[in-house]
Amino acid sequence: MESVYDALMARGMSRRDFFRFCTAMAATLGLPAQASAQVAQALQAKPRVPVIWRSFQECTCCSESLIRASHPLVADIILDLISLDYHEVLMAAAGHQAEGAARQTLEKYAGRYVLAVEGSIPTRDEAYCTIGGRSALDILREEAETAMAVIAYGNCASWGCVQSSRPNPTGASGIAKLLPGKTVIQVPGCPPIGEVMAALLVHLITFERPPELDVLGRPKAFYGKRVHDTCVRRAYFDAGLFAESFDDYGYRHGWCLYKLGCRGPSTYNACALVRWNGGVSYPIQSGHPCLGCAERGFWDQAPFYVQTVGAPAGAVGRNPDTVGTVAVGVAAAAAVAHAGATAVRSLVEARGGRPQPGGAGGARDEGKEG
Amino acid sequence: MAAAVTQRASTQTPVAAVGNTYVWELPVRLFHWINAACIATLFVTGLLIGRAMPLGGGEPYRTFTFGWVRYVHFTAAYVFLANWLFRIYWFFVGNAQARNIFAFWSRRAWKSALKEARELALASPHESQPLPNDNHLARMAHGLLFTASMFMLLTGFALYAEAHPDGTWGHLSGWLVGLVGATRPLRLWHHVVAWFFPIFVIAHLYQVIRVDALARQGLISSMFSGYYLCRLANESEQRSRRHEVATVTMAGGRR
Numbered sequence: 001m002e003s004v005y006d007a008l009m010a011r012g013m014s015r016r017d018f019f020r021f022c023t024a025m026a027a028t029l030g031l032p033a034q035a036s037a038q039v040a041q042a043l044q045a046k047p048r049v050p051v052i053w054r055s056f057q058e059c060t061c062c063s064e065s066l067i068r069a070s071h072p073l074v075a076d077i078i079l080d081l082i083s084l085d086y087h088e089v090l091m092a093a094a095g096h097q098a099e100g101a102a103r104q105t106l107e108k109y110a111g112r113y114v115l116a117v118e119g120s121i122p123t124r125d126e127a128y129c130t131i132g133g134r135s136a137l138d139i140l141r142e143e144a145e146t147a148m149a150v151i152a153y154g155n156c157a158s159w160g161c162v163q164s165s166r167p168n169p170t171g172a173s174g175i176a177k178l179l180p181g182k183t184v185i186q187v188p189g190c191p192p193i194g195e196v197m198a199a200l201l202v203h204l205i206t207f208e209r210p211p212e213l214d215v216l217g218r219p220k221a222f223y224g225k226r227v228h229d230t231c232v233r234r235a236y237f238d239a240g241l242f243a244e245s246f247d248d249y250g251y252r253h254g255w256c257l258y259k260l261g262c263r264g265p266s267t268y269n270a271c272a273l274v275r276w277n278g279g280v281s282y283p284i285q286s287g288h289p290c291l292g293c294a295e296r297g298f299w300d301q302a303p304f305y306v307q308t309v310g311a312p313a314g315a316v317g318r319n320p321d322t323v324g325t326v327a328v329g330v331a332a333a334a335a336v337a338h339a340g341a342t343a344v345r346s347l348v349e350a351r352g353g354r355p356q357p358g359g360a361g362g363a364r365d366e367g368k369e370g
Numbered sequence: 371m372a373a374a375v376t377q378r379a380s381t382q383t384p385v386a387a388v389g390n391t392y393v394w395e396l397p398v399r400l401f402h403w404i405n406a407a408c409i410a411t412l413f414v415t416g417l418l419i420g421r422a423m424p425l426g427g428g429e430p431y432r433t434f435t436f437g438w439v440r441y442v443h444f445t446a447a448y449v450f451l452a453n454w455l456f457r458i459y460w461f462f463v464g465n466a467q468a469r470n471i472f473a474f475w476s477r478r479a480w481k482s483a484l485k486e487a488r489e490l491a492l493a494s495p496h497e498s499q500p501l502p503n504d505n506h507l508a509r510m511a512h513g514l515l516f517t518a519s520m521f522m523l524l525t526g527f528a529l530y531a532e533a534h535p536d537g538t539w540g541h542l543s544g545w546l547v548g549l550v551g552a553t554r555p556l557r558l559w560h561h562v563v564a565w566f567f568p569i570f571v572i573a574h575l576y577q578v579i580r581v582d583a584l585a586r587q588g589l590i591s592s593m594f595s596g597y598y599l600c601r602l603a604n605e606s607e608q609r610s611r612r613h614e615v616a617t618v619t620m621a622g623g624r625r
Contacts, residue, residue, distance in 0.1 A: 159551065214535060215544040216551070229533055239429075240436035242422055259422050266532065266554040296551040307422060320558070321421065324565030331569045335576035341493035342580065349495065 004205065005044040007080045018043075028199040028274070029211065030221040042206040043081070049205050050105050050113040052143055053087040056136040057129050057163050057172055058119030062154040063089050065191035066198065068277070082114070082201055099132045106143060114204055115147035117175050120156040120163050124171025137178065144179050149204050151185045152176060152217075153197060155293060158188040165299035176217060185210045186217040188269075190293035195274050196222045216296075218268065227282075227290050228264035230272035233257065246287075257284060261305040263292030391600035393467040393502055394592055401457045402593055408450040409567050412522075415443035420561050444530060451523055454516075467502065472509035482506040497584035500602045500611075502592065508577070511570065518566045525560040529553060 002010075008018055019040055026036040055063070067090075084090065086102040093101060105113050117140065122128035126135035144150050152175050155161035163172035176184040187197060200219060203211050211219045228234070236242070236256035243251035244259055251260075258265070267290055271282040284290055289305070292298040306319075394402075418439050460468055473479040486507035489496070499505055528543035532553050535544070550556055582589040592598040602611060 215548045220536070224535065226532060235430035238437035239433040240422075240424065240439070241430055241433075242424060244424070263554070266552065266557055268535075292554065295554060297555070298552075301554055307420070320562045320565065321417075324562075324568075327565060328568045328572065331572045335572055338490075338493055339576070339580065342495050342584075345493055346495040 002048070003044055003046060004048050004081050007048060008043075011080060025199055025202045028195055028221075029203055039202060039206050043202075046205060048081065048083040049148075049201070050085050050109045051082045051087075051116055051201070052085055052102055052105055052113060052147075053116045053118065054139060054143065055088050056117065056119035056121055056131075056140070056156075057170065058154065058156050060089055060118070061191040062118045062156075062189075062197070063087070065189075065194045066153075068194050081198075081205060085113070095132075102143070106146065110146040112148055113146075114149050114151065114201070115143050116151045116153055117157040118153045120160045120172040121175060121178055122163075122170035123173045123178070124169070128170040140175060140178065144175075144182055148208065149185060149210055150175070150179065150182055151187060151200065151204075153187050154192055155188045155190045155296075155298070158186040158217075159296040161190055162299050165297070183210060183213075184217055185213065185219065188218065188223075188294040188296075190291075190298075192294070193222075193270060193274050193276060196270055214268075222270040222274075223268040223294070225268065225270075225273075226265060227267045227269055227271050227284070228262075230270075231264055232272065232285050251287070254287075257287075257289040259307055260289045261303070261307055262289035263295065263298065263301070264290040267292040267295050269294040389600065390597045391501070392596055393465075393598040393600075394596045395460075395464055395468060396596065397456070397460050398464060398468050399593055399596060401453055401460070404449065404453045405457075408446050408453060409571070411446040412443060412450060413564060413567050415439050415446065416561075416564055419443060447523070447526055447530070450519070451527075454519060454523070470503045470509055470512065472506060472513040474510075474513070479506045479509070483510050495584055497581050498601065499581065499585060499587065499589075501600055502589060502598055505581075511573065514566070515570055518563055518570075521563055522560065525556045525563075528556050529560060 005018065009015075019036070022040040022043065023036040026033075026039050029035075031039075053063075085105040086098065088098070091098060091101070119129075119136075121136045121140060123137070126137050129136040131139060152158045156163065156172070157175050159174040160168070160172040163170055164174075174186075176182075176186065185200065187200060189196075196219075199222075200211070203219075211221055214220050214223060216223075228237070231237070233254065233256045236254070237258055241250060241255045242259040243255045243257055245251065246260065251257075256262070262284065264284060271290070272284070275282045275285070291304060292301060295301075419436075422436070461471070472483070482504075483506040486505055490507065503509065524543070524546065527539050528546045531537060531539035531543050531547075534540055535547075546556070547553055578589055587599040587601065589598065
């Protein structure tokens with residue numbers, strides 16, 4: 001099998017461009033300077049890694065994002081870095097021919113291919129997602145078993161994303177839960193950033209092992225910091241300058257979008273560093289609060305345009321502060337009423353009246369006292 | 371003089387005045403007031419962070435208002451944590467009054483708490499606590515306070531670690547984030563449970579004022595001075611509870 005370098009040269013890429021690409025990749029991955037040589041070496045020596053790209057319950061936004069990756073000199077390079085043996089959106093083959101290609105990779109490159117999964121798996125009834133007459137779960141289990149690495153691209157494959165939001169009719173699940181004992185590289189986002197997806201493939205080709213992962217299985221290089229901590233509007237947050245609506249003075253002057261429901265403070269992603277569309281911008285920079293699309297269960301964190309989500313998690317649909325304020329008011333009123341009731345009973349007894357069982361004691365305390 | 375305790379309503383059983391008893395040791399009192407200050411600070415700054423009142427003014431390069439609010443919140447949280455850790459330590463080494471845990475495994479404690487709750491529901495004007503710890507309903511409330519405090523510390527420091535998941539706090543709270551799957555739900559629950567505290571404070575203030583006014587044993591001042599006017603019904607009770615009443619002195623005289 002030809003190496004990545006050969007494939008790129010055949011495409012008419014100059015050697016200089018190739019090294020530039022290797023350097024960019026190493027930098028994107030957060031590797032030390034000498035690693036670009038390692039990347040270059042690997043790409044020159046190693047054959048292209050076969051990739052089976054499976055699409056289950058998804059909307060294809062992850063693939064769309066990947067083929068728009070611009071830092072590794074756009075999609076065709078990524079498609080040259082790997083031998084994409086099966087990808088429903090991009091391949092010309094169809095039907096038995098397509099499934100045959102996947103089968104061939106599975107047998108010929110056992111232990112050497114990468115399984116990339118886009119989309120969630122239905123667990124309530126496997127019939128919700130079938131390909132070529134087989135259920136998504138069957139396909140996933142078989143192909144993950146002999147894969148060199150399993151990558152969960154996007155929030156669907158990571159945690160179920162929109163299909164798993166309440167009430168989750170298909171029982172949609174991320175893939176890591178269904179592959180016990182297997183290391184799954186989680187690349188959440190809706191979609192993830194294309195450069196991140198590409199860089200991850202380069203890492204796998206170069207080092208043949210997953211990069212350093214965090215507690216949720218995400219590569220630390222891209223998911224180690226919050227959007228909030230790398231945000232272009234962070235100074236406004238620290239100063240307490242918040243836009244209150246989408247047309248006020250603060251908004252027009254680029255103030256922090258925290259009060260408009262920005263999820264940046266609880267979202268781990270490289271948006272503010274790598275940015276989108278070739279580093280042009282990212283949601284907050286262009287004036288929309290972060291939706292938290294790289295976080296688990298973000299669809300259930302409504303309402304989206306206030307900072308405090310409904311309690312609990314939208315089930316009640318009320319602001320916890322409103323509930324809390326009412327509860328405090330009730331407690332104060334109960335204390336006053338109770339004091340009155342105590343005084344009345346005291347007076348009745350002082351006048352020689354017998355204490356009435358249950359009399360005058362209508363007031364109910366909160367059931368808590370110090 | 372301790373002996374000259376005025377009798378209240380005729381229906382009350384006459385009690386023998388034992389006198390001023392040292393109940394709250396200095397560390398317990400200090401814990402109490404530091405805890406109160408921390409709760410007030412944390413609740414106010416926490417609301418400011420959660421609601422983000424417009425505090426800013428001027429240009430962001432000159433102001434750090436919101437940053438300071440968060441700084442105060444985090445600092446108070448550290449004090450709150452240290453204070454609770456100390457109190458847990460003192461639970462084991464302090465006097466009998468410092469071990470005022472609600473023994474939820476004990477039938478006696480539940481019976482006593484239910485009796486207290488019934489009397490409270492009927493707004494009974496009779497209050498007498500030979501020792502402050504005799505009220506098991508109050509112990510239960512403090513058990514809830516302890517639980518809520520631990521919950522707030524756990525979720526709070528997990529949220530604090532958001533900025534640096536690789537740090538010490540990140541390693542300590544990583545399991546929690548892994549369990550919940552994201553930090554946003556933690557933020558929500560941190561926010562919801564925070565409302566327990568003002569409700570507790572209202573109920574607590576009401577109850578100590580009420581008990582102090584009705585029982586006339588100096589409950590409120592005991593949290594300043596440490597001394598409480600202990601009354602035990604008879605000699606045998608005094609004997610059987612001698613270990614709890616560490617030092618009985620005459621009329622508040624300190625040794």
